[in-house]
Amino acid sequence: MLLFLLIVTAFAIAYTKDLFAVVMLAGIYGLLSASFFVALDAVDVAFTEAAVGAGISPLLMLATLGLTGRFQTQTKSRFYLLGFALVVLVGALLMIGTADMPAFGSVDAPAQQHVAPRYIEKSYEEIAIPNVVTSVLASYRGFDTLGEVAVIFTAGLGVLSLLSISRKEEEKEGGVASMYEHTILRIVSKILIPAMLIFALYVQFHGEYGPGGGFQAGVIFAAAIILYSILFGLDVAKRVVNESVLQILAALGLLLYGSVGVVTMLSGKNFLDYNALAEDPGTGQHIGIIVIELGVGITVAAVMILIFFAFSRRMDREGGA
Amino acid sequence: MIEQLLSHYNYWVVIILMMVGFYIVVAQGNLVKKVVGLNIFQTSVFIFYISVGKVEGGTAPILVEGVDVYSNPLPHVLILTAIVVGIATTALALALVIRIKEAYGSVEESELQIRDQQC
Structure with missing residues (x-):
């Protein structure tokens, strides 16, 4: 569900021409991804993303807008169609690529096999925190x-x-x-x-x-x-x-x-x-x-x-x- | 097909987000917008890493007694530092945009190209 909201926000950013609104949406996007990180157990990451993605980053962008102007004058560059085709092509290829990925959250995924179990089992002995x-x-x-x-x-x-x-x-x-x-x-x-x-x-x-x-x-x-x-x-x-x-x-x-x-x-x-x-x-x-x-x-x-x-x-x- | 969709939902969302960011970078002329697009692209990679690190039934990787299943801490470490490095580099990009605006009087790609050809 959060991911769906993320997609909606991303599309809104792509279509909005008022850059002030774009920056506000980017802030919302940052906050949404922080909540998503909490849902996936990455509490440390969520902390950082909330402070950076929804705090500092939009502020810096607003400061930039104050200097460069609020509105986009030209909406589409000459490569608009070419760009769209390229994006669809790359996206489709990546989608095919995911077919080989292990299912989400599976315990026996390769990422869970190498050093991660060692960190979890041994780190308390070795580092004591x-x-x-x-x-x-x-x-x-x-x-x-x-x-x-x-x-x-x-x-x-x-x-x-x-x-x-x-x-x-x-x-x-x-x-x-x-x-x-x-x-x-x-x-x-x-x-x-x-x-x-x-x-x-x-x-x-x-x-x-x-x-x-x-x-x-x-x-x-x-x-x-x-x-x-x-x-x-x-x-x-x-x-x-x-x-x-x-x-x-x-x-x-x-x-x-x-x-x-x-x-x-x-x-x-x-x-x-x-x-x-x-x-x-x-x-x-x-x-x-x-x-x-x-x-x-x-x-x-x-x-x-x-x-x-x-x-x-x-x-x-x-x-x- | 439905099963495939459910178990890979996260990865597909990541790809869609990544492509939206990519599209903004490629097809939109405004430099500030391009930086926002890059940020979306970047965040999609973060989401991808964190999704890979999730273990079904696991909890946050802070060791407590009585819990055996933890999510993978390694992607968390990588992304945690990547976010802070990301904001530093974003700031650098925005600083460059401000200087471009001062030198050229515009942040639209097409106008920049016209100005370049005039010189």
Whole structure:
């Protein structure tokens, strides 16, 4: 049923020409897929998708629309028919391909045979934390995760270098955000934002026992700060979270992660082998996972907030000009 | 046929979503719309992975006593990080769109091509 709603939303996005509505539909699409992930037991994924797909991503798109215009002028490109034919052809081929797939949810599917049972059976002995997703993310595949954090950091750098404005211009801007006049929004958000921040910290440090971890906490934390800066204006938000501090924090999180790896190497074990951090392997894993999850959380939150600041600063400048 | 449809329903929906996203990317001219299309495509891959990881009768992969069947944690890990990387790259794409708008004064593919030919 949720999947059916997803299809409806996707088609609506394809047909709508008002880009504002498209972005709103994309937000709904994100929320629907998050609910779908809950139904399929992927609670950690659902967390992230809800914060990203229904929160940060539509906001960034709205900021872009503010700069590029709300309506699509031309609806169909020259390749419209060719594109349609191509899409139908590829879709049909993929449909035929699914005939060889194992049935949905089957226990003996190939995906369920290789490393997954080992993770489920052995991870508590080896890592000593109940959330298997966290132990795979932070320990078994720690090297991958380091790479992914580096990708996020690099993308953040890219956005900043594309959208940065020189300091001189920056001083000119000012003014109170228009949202500030909405009393209800202001009061409700004042109650909500501290709760969101505390929830983010809970998700950060409880990631080993319940669903959560650095990635989820990072995006929730960022969403709270972004909400704050929308309602109270960019200038007020910048006084709360200093931008140059954020830039340092973004790099620091990644460094923290990498340095855990270096420390384990210096202790004579492999890169990111947390058993080297303490006498007892379980304790070592605990320390390692907490530290690297903290690194992930700091980098993700800092990069997301920085990206949003870069976008909204652009918008302020355009609005003033 | 009906049995096939029911047991592969998820995968078929994934393909339909993927193709809708693909169609938007190929056939629509507006660059912001193309980014939304890419996002739909991306999410369809997420749904595919999570569907593959589902085990009948399983529960979320957080170990508790008395539960033996868990869904596959590996796809969850992969997709969890992919979502956050996805938003970072989407932001990069949108930043590029903004710069294109500033340089060309438009985000419509056809107008961009006309401007390119004039140079």
